[in-house]
Amino acid sequence: MTDTPLSLAGNANRTASLAASWPRLVGLLLVALVAGFALAGPLLVPGDPLAQSLIKALAGPEAAAPLGYDHLGRSIFHRLASALRLSPAIALAAVATAGLAGLALGTLAAARGGWTERALVTLADALLALPGLLLVLIVLAIVPGTALGFWAGLSLVLWVEFFRLSRAATRETLASPAVQASRLLGFGPAYIFRAHIWPEVGPMMLTAAAFGTATAIMAIAALGFVNVGMRAPTPELGRMMVELLPYWREAPLALLSPVVATFTLLLGLTLMAGSRSA
Amino acid sequence: MILLEADDITVSDGPTTLLQPVSLTLEAGTPLVVLGETGSGKSLLAQALMGTLPPGLATSGRVTLGTHRLETARAGRFRPLWGREIAVLPQEPWLSLDPLMRARAQVGETHRLVRALTAAEARRQAETDLARLGLDPAATQRYPHQLSGGMAQRVAIAAARAGGARIVIADEPTKGLDAARRDDVADLLLQELGQGGGLLVITHDLELAQRIGGRLMVLRRGEVVEAGETARVLAAPLDRYTRALIAADPRHWTPRSTAARAAASTTASTSSGPAVVSAHGLTVGRGGRSLIDHVDLDLRAGRIFGVTGPSGCGKSTLGDVLLGLVPPLAGEVRRDGGLPVTAFQKLYQDPVAAFPRRLRLGRTLADVARRHGAGAGRIDALLERLGLDPVLLERLPDAVSGGELQRLALLRLLLVRPRFIFADEPTSRLDPITQAQVIQLLCETVEQDGCAVMLVSHDAMLIRNTADERLALGRPEGAAEPQPEGARPEPVPA
Numbered sequence: 001m002t003d004t005p006l007s008l009a010g011n012a013n014r015t016a017s018l019a020a021s022w023p024r025l026v027g028l029l030l031v032a033l034v035a036g037f038a039l040a041g042p043l044l045v046p047g048d049p050l051a052q053s054l055i056k057a058l059a060g061p062e063a064a065a066p067l068g069y070d071h072l073g074r075s076i077f078h079r080l081a082s083a084l085r086l087s088p089a090i091a092l093a094a095v096a097t098a099g100l101a102g103l104a105l106g107t108l109a110a111a112r113g114g115w116t117e118r119a120l121v122t123l124a125d126a127l128l129a130l131p132g133l134l135l136v137l138i139v140l141a142i143v144p145g146t147a148l149g150f151w152a153g154l155s156l157v158l159w160v161e162f163f164r165l166s167r168a169a170t171r172e173t174l175a176s177p178a179v180q181a182s183r184l185l186g187f188g189p190a191y192i193f194r195a196h197i198w199p200e201v202g203p204m205m206l207t208a209a210a211f212g213t214a215t216a217i218m219a220i221a222a223l224g225f226v227n228v229g230m231r232a233p234t235p236e237l238g239r240m241m242v243e244l245l246p247y248w249r250e251a252p253l254a255l256l257s258p259v260v261a262t263f264t265l266l267l268g269l270t271l272m273a274g275s276r277s278a
Numbered sequence: 279m280i281l282l283e284a285d286d287i288t289v290s291d292g293p294t295t296l297l298q299p300v301s302l303t304l305e306a307g308t309p310l311v312v313l314g315e316t317g318s319g320k321s322l323l324a325q326a327l328m329g330t331l332p333p334g335l336a337t338s339g340r341v342t343l344g345t346h347r348l349e350t351a352r353a354g355r356f357r358p359l360w361g362r363e364i365a366v367l368p369q370e371p372w373l374s375l376d377p378l379m380r381a382r383a384q385v386g387e388t389h390r391l392v393r394a395l396t397a398a399e400a401r402r403q404a405e406t407d408l409a410r411l412g413l414d415p416a417a418t419q420r421y422p423h424q425l426s427g428g429m430a431q432r433v434a435i436a437a438a439r440a441g442g443a444r445i446v447i448a449d450e451p452t453k454g455l456d457a458a459r460r461d462d463v464a465d466l467l468l469q470e471l472g473q474g475g476g477l478l479v480i481t482h483d484l485e486l487a488q489r490i491g492g493r494l495m496v497l498r499r500g501e502v503v504e505a506g507e508t509a510r511v512l513a514a515p516l517d518r519y520t521r522a523l524i525a526a527d528p529r530h531w532t533p534r535s536t537a538a539r540a541a542a543s544t545t546a547s548t549s550s551g552p553a554v555v556s557a558h559g560l561t562v563g564r565g566g567r568s569l570i571d572h573v574d575l576d577l578r579a580g581r582i583f584g585v586t587g588p589s590g591c592g593k594s595t596l597g598d599v600l601l602g603l604v605p606p607l608a609g610e611v612r613r614d615g616g617l618p619v620t621a622f623q624k625l626y627q628d629p630v631a632a633f634p635r636r637l638r639l640g641r642t643l644a645d646v647a648r649r650h651g652a653g654a655g656r657i658d659a660l661l662e663r664l665g666l667d668p669v670l671l672e673r674l675p676d677a678v679s680g681g682e683l684q685r686l687a688l689l690r691l692l693l694v695r696p697r698f699i700f701a702d703e704p705t706s707r708l709d710p711i712t713q714a715q716v717i718q719l720l721c722e723t724v725e726q727d728g729c730a731v732m733l734v735s736h737d738a739m740l741i742r743n744t745a746d747e748r749l750a751l752g753r754p755e756g757a758a759e760p761q762p763e764g765a766r767p768e769p770v771p772a
Binding site: 177178182184185186196199200 | 601603618619620623624626628631634642645649650687690691694
């Protein structure tokens, strides 16, 4: 699998997809914009997301803090950049884990069938019946360390989607004459996966990964917003919103910054994922 | 009486001309057959005559239908005539009937909506129509899935004719039917429209054309290459393409057996070798239901074993059992133990479905060659032997024509050096000329590489002129025990 994710997704019909893929390009641009801000921002304007200066509480933008200050006089710019590194990092780690586990288990279930498949499907269905956020909360309560807990909880929620997708697609592919022909020609499971299953499942998995990342970021923000996620003073998107909500009149820009950043990131991810069907 | 007259009908897609100017007349009582292979433009011609061309295609020409004068470019004008003057009989009617509607209601609906009869009148009329076509009253109350293919065909004909249309266009009416059913359909169409009506039949099937009779028009790449009395054209074709088309009909092939036997007697190499695959007391079936009982087979190197029979008789399952893909219900299959597993191969009915969908053909072939230690030169040599252009290797499976892809599938098998090939209806989706080529290559493979081939086809004539030994299977419901050739005379289609 030397292909990068995007070239793989796009190689189905390059000329047609180029014309039809403007939403994906916009999505990519939005995500790149947010990523650029999160990674390069603090390098351009050095500062500490945790340093307080109560004199500057809710003050407007200045050279050292281009987005102004929050109620404790911390630079919104640096807190936002930090938050935009934290959530996506956890989300990506969780999606990578869930994707690999879902793909492996889904392919296994489809290939083995019988009890293996039945047990895995039952497990997946049982997890699907639980509200995702609740599951994350339970894991958060068990696992020490909030970031680790989020990673574990989100992985547990997200793998089900990957599992179901890859199982369904793999089962169909394995039943096709093409796979039968490859088997008769003497190819083993590794080749069948590489030549038949991955080309079918791969693009689907990448779409699901983009959606999954958006879901994970949203989940982290939602739990932060209700004060059960990341703990203060760690900068986190949902937490920043809820902390700044009481000051919306005095410092609208301070509240708007995390909202706009979150919206841009989620919109970008959704566009990247959704337009692939076009 | 002239029912329909068309002048200079053309169809083009942007700069590409799909149909050169075609003119035709359809007279009452004289059916017109338009014969051509896939892509010849025969279906486009029908659609232009109906005003049902897909949007985006440009068309010109005039159609005179009774008192109506129409231009094909203004498709909207055709609409009021649909059902009343001109009707189309769909391909594969069991798929075109409404699955949620009883047979009588499907026909009655047309009477009610097109001819504005009351519900009661429509029902009575529908019953009369269906009875006239030989459908018993009980059958008129069934849903399409409860009807046999022949009954569904009758319902579709009744529904198409219910509006009072005198002209019926039948587009490939026998697609997917075996020989006996094909003749039934032809007779039914003639019975319905032979005398007073206008019948336009579009097909690639020479035997259907022969059976329908009337006048014939041969299309090739959007051009009429020959036209005239059907009997005359089929008996003494003037055009080179028509001749090739008729020669490609399995009925006109030189039986291979004699040639092969002659070759075998001179080289005396492989024909009487040991069995590559043999079966004893074999019973096969699907889902626990037996389709073929107690057959004994010996498939020998260098011989073609032909299996023929109607669809659903278990002929494909038999091959899968011999390959070990499906377990037998009883009996045993013995494959030559000295051979590697990959010496037993299958050639599929639909070549597109037999290749990895998203890999370039060249990559797939290279993978197979690498897996079996065949040098890069072997692919090139085989490409030349099978008459294939190396350019095809750059494409994906669905961007190659069926005939080329089936030859590439054969190439892929030959890379493995098979000793046994199960060819499962390998040409049923190909045009006659392409079919003849592919079968010819398969026969050459048998002779050159000394494989054993089990060739399965629904076409008894194809098997008759190709196979060294034959097995004719009957209908699955019937108690007819299939017996190897010689034990029972083979039914010859009329």
